Amino acid sequence: MKKSMLSVKQSYLVCFLGILATFGVVMALCESGIANSYIKGIMMTACIAIIMTTSLNLTIGVLGQLTLGCCGFEAIGAYVAALASKYMVATGMLADPTLRFLVTTLLGGVVACVFGILIGIPALRLHGDYLAIITLGFGEIIRVVIQNLKVAGGMGLDKGAAGQALIGIERTANLYIVFWIMIITVVVLFMFGRSRYGRAVKAIRDDEIAAGASGLNTTYLKVLVFAISAFFAGIAGGIFAQYIGSLNPTMAGWLNSINYVIMVVFGGMGSITGSIVSAVGLTILPELLRAFADYRMLAYSVVLVLVMIFRPQGIFGSWEFSLPRIVNRLLFRNPKADGKDGDGATDAAEPAAAAKTAATPATEAKEA
Amino acid sequence: MTATNEQPILKAEHLGITFGGLKAVSDFNMTIGKGELIGLIGPNGAGKTTVFNLLTGVYKPTEGDFWLDGEHMNGKKTYQVVRAGIARTFQNIRLFKQLTVEENVLVAFDESFTYRMGGAIFRTPLFWKQEREMHAKAMDLLKIFDLDGLASTQAANLPYGQQRKLEIARALATGMKLLLLDEPAAGMNPTETEDLLRCINTIRDRFGIAILLIEHDMSLVMSVCQRIQVLDYGRTIASGTPEQIANDPQVISAYLGADDTDSADGDSTDHATPEPSIAKTMQEGAR
Numbered sequence: 001m002k003k004s005m006l007s008v009k010q011s012y013l014v015c016f017l018g019i020l021a022t023f024g025v026v027m028a029l030c031e032s033g034i035a036n037s038y039i040k041g042i043m044m045t046a047c048i049a050i051i052m053t054t055s056l057n058l059t060i061g062v063l064g065q066l067t068l069g070c071c072g073f074e075a076i077g078a079y080v081a082a083l084a085s086k087y088m089v090a091t092g093m094l095a096d097p098t099l100r101f102l103v104t105t106l107l108g109g110v111v112a113c114v115f116g117i118l119i120g121i122p123a124l125r126l127h128g129d130y131l132a133i134i135t136l137g138f139g140e141i142i143r144v145v146i147q148n149l150k151v152a153g154g155m156g157l158d159k160g161a162a163g164q165a166l167i168g169i170e171r172t173a174n175l176y177i178v179f180w181i182m183i184i185t186v187v188v189l190f191m192f193g194r195s196r197y198g199r200a201v202k203a204i205r206d207d208e209i210a211a212g213a214s215g216l217n218t219t220y221l222k223v224l225v226f227a228i229s230a231f232f233a234g235i236a237g238g239i240f241a242q243y244i245g246s247l248n249p250t251m252a253g254w255l256n257s258i259n260y261v262i263m264v265v266f267g268g269m270g271s272i273t274g275s276i277v278s279a280v281g282l283t284i285l286p287e288l289l290r291a292f293a294d295y296r297m298l299a300y301s302v303v304l305v306l307v308m309i310f311r312p313q314g315i316f317g318s319w320e321f322s323l324p325r326i327v328n329r330l331l332f333r334n335p336k337a338d339g340k341d342g343d344g345a346t347d348a349a350e351p352a353a354a355a356k357t358a359a360t361p362a363t364e365a366k367e368a
Numbered sequence: 369m370t371a372t373n374e375q376p377i378l379k380a381e382h383l384g385i386t387f388g389g390l391k392a393v394s395d396f397n398m399t400i401g402k403g404e405l406i407g408l409i410g411p412n413g414a415g416k417t418t419v420f421n422l423l424t425g426v427y428k429p430t431e432g433d434f435w436l437d438g439e440h441m442n443g444k445k446t447y448q449v450v451r452a453g454i455a456r457t458f459q460n461i462r463l464f465k466q467l468t469v470e471e472n473v474l475v476a477f478d479e480s481f482t483y484r485m486g487g488a489i490f491r492t493p494l495f496w497k498q499e500r501e502m503h504a505k506a507m508d509l510l511k512i513f514d515l516d517g518l519a520s521t522q523a524a525n526l527p528y529g530q531q532r533k534l535e536i537a538r539a540l541a542t543g544m545k546l547l548l549l550d551e552p553a554a555g556m557n558p559t560e561t562e563d564l565l566r567c568i569n570t571i572r573d574r575f576g577i578a579i580l581l582i583e584h585d586m587s588l589v590m591s592v593c594q595r596i597q598v599l600d601y602g603r604t605i606a607s608g609t610p611e612q613i614a615n616d617p618q619v620i621s622a623y624l625g626a627d628d629t630d631s632a633d634g635d636s637t638d639h640a641t642p643e644p645s646i647a648k649t650m651q652e653g654a655r
Binding site for chain 2 (some may be wrong): 008026175186187191192194197199200201203205206207209210211212213214215217220318
C-alpha cells in the first residue's frame with residue numbers, strides 16, 4: 001500500500017457510496033415518474049442481462065471456456081422458480097410475495113447449479129470448439145425436455161415437440177429487489193475473481209497444463225466455475241419468470257445463449273465492467289433503434305461487426321473500472337499511483353453502470 | 369559426491385510406458401537422494417520428456433512403480449503428484465502469461481491458502497492475513513531470482529531468460545522435494561546459461577532439494593551433475609559419473625547417430641564414427 005491513497009476500508013466505502021448513488025438515481029427515476037413502465041421494463045431486462053452476462057463472463061472470459069448453453073440453465077432456473085411459485089400460490093405457502101419471490105428465485109438458482117455440476121463434469125473434459133458444441137447440445141436437450149414436460153405446459157413426451165407456454169406465473173419481481181440481487185451477483189463474482197480462486201481460474205485459462213503442474217486441481221476448479229455460472233444463470237431465470245409472468249421453452253435455445261455470448265465478447269472478455277456496460281448497452285440499443293423499424297436488427301449487426309473490427313478485444317479488453325482509483329487521482333494527484341491501467345480506456349459511457357462494478361467491494365465491507 | 373544412505377527422494381523401478389505398439393520408455397530405474405543433482409540426457413526423441421511426464425502423473429505408467437520419499441505415486445493425478453512434492457518446468461516455457469510475475473508464484477502457493485469461498489467473498493480477516501503472508505513469501509522467493517522488482521509486470525512481457533527463471537520460481541513455490549527441469553538452458557546465450565547455473569546451485573543449497581535435469585548443453589550437464597543417466601530409444605544405455613559418461617563409447621555413438629539424422633525417426637544402426645569435437649566437449653565439461 002502506497003501512502004496518500006485510500007485504505008482498503010475507505011475504498012470499500014467509496015464503492016458502497018457509488019452503489020447507493022446509482023440506486024438513488026434508479027429510485028428517483030422510478031418514483032418521480034420520469035421512468036414509465038416501458039423504461040422500468042428496460043431497466044429490469046438490463047438487470048437480468050447483467051446477471052447473465054457477468055456470470056457468463058466468469059466462464060468465457062475468466063476461465064476461457066466457450067459455452068453456448070447458458071440459457072439452458074437460465075431456463076431451468078426460470079421453470080423451477082415458476083413452478084415453485086405456482087405451487088406456493090396454490091397451497092398458500094409463503095403468502096408474502098417478496099419472500100416468495102426470493103425463495104423461488106434462489107431455488108431456481110440452486111437447481112440450475114446442480115444441473116451445472118452434472119453437465120459440467122463430463123462436458124469440461126473438452127475444450128474450445130468441442131466444449132462449445134457439447135454445451136450447445138445440452139442447451140437444446142434442456143429446451144426439448146422442457147417442451148415435452150407436462151408439468152411445464154408441454155404436451156408430454158409421447159405427443160412430440162408441441163411447445164406450449166407456461167402461463168399464469170405470479171409477477172412478483174420488483175425492480176428495487178432485482179437491482180440489489182444484481183449488485184450482490186456482481187460483488188460475489190468480483191470477490192471471487194480477486195481471490196485465490198480467481199487467480200487459479202485465470203491460470204487455467206492461460207495454461208491448463210502448467211496450472212496442473214503448479215498443483216491446481218483443474219477439474220474441480222473448472223466444474224466450480226461452471227456451477228457458479230449456472231447458479232447465477234438460474235437466478236436470472238427465476239427473476240425473468242416472475243417478471244414476464246409466462247415462459248416459453250424457446251428461451252433455452254442457442255440463439256438466446258449466443259446473444260449473451262455476444263454481450264460478453266462485446267464488452268471485453270474477462271472484464272466485469274465490460275460485461276455490465278455491454279449488457280446495458282445491448283439491451284438499450286435495439287430499443288433506441290426501434291424508430292428505424294425494419295432496419296434496426298441490421299443496424300445492431302453493423303454495430304457488432306464494427307466493434308469486432310476496430311476493437312477485437314472488446315470495448316474494455318480486460319480493463320476494470322474502479323471508483324476508488326478515480327477518487328485517488330482526484331484527491332492525491334499522484335500520476336504514478338497506479339500502473340495497472342490496462343489499455344487506458346477512459347470510461348466515458350455509462351458511468352452509472354460502471355460505478356456498480358467499482359462499487360462491488362463495498363457491499364461486502366458492510367456485511368463483514 | 370555420492371548418494372546419501374537415507375531414504376531416497378525418488379525411486380523408480382522398471383518404469384515404462386507403451387503407446388499402442390510403441391515402447392516409449394522401458395525399464396527405467398533411478399534413485400535420487402536428498403540434495404542430489406542428476407542429469408538425464410539422450411538424443412532427441414529418446415524419451416526424456418516422457419520420463420518427466422510419467423513422474424508428474426501426466427501419463428500413467430504401463431509398467432513399473434515409482435516412489436517419492438517412500439510414498440507410492442503410481443496413478444496419481446498431476447496435482448496430487450505436485451502436492452506430494454514433485455514439481456517441474458517445461459521444455460517450451462509455460463507461464464500464466466496474462467498474470468503478473470507475483471501472481472504466477474501465488475498460483476503455485478494455492479495449496480497453502482486455507483480460506484474458502486466464503487472467506488474470499490466476505491473478505492474475512494483470514495483472507496487479508498493470508499494474502500499478506502503469501503505476498504511476503506512470494507516476494508522473498510522472487511528476490512532469489514532477482515525478479516522482485518518485476519513483481520507486478522505481466523509475465524508475457526518478461527525477457528526470455530527471466531521467463532525461465534520465473535518458471536523455476538513457480539515450481540519452487542509448490543514446495544516440492546524433487547524438481548524436474550526440462551531443458552532449462554534451451555535458447556539461452558552463454559551469459560544467461562551461467563546465470564541460470566548459479567541459480568540452480570543456489571536453490572539446491574538453500575532448499576536442500578533434489579534436482580533431475582534434462583539438458584542438451586553438454587558443458588552445463590557435465591559441470592553441475594553428480595550423476596548422469598543416458599536414454600536412447602526409451603532404454604537406459606548408460607549411467608554413472610560425468611567422467612564415466614563422457615568416455616562411454618555407446619553414449620558417444622548414440623549421440624552422434626542422432627546428431628546426424630537430427631531426430632528420433634533416424635535409423636539407429638546408422639552410427640557414425642565419433643566426431644572428435646563433441647567427444648572433446650564432453651570430456652572438457654567433465655573436468
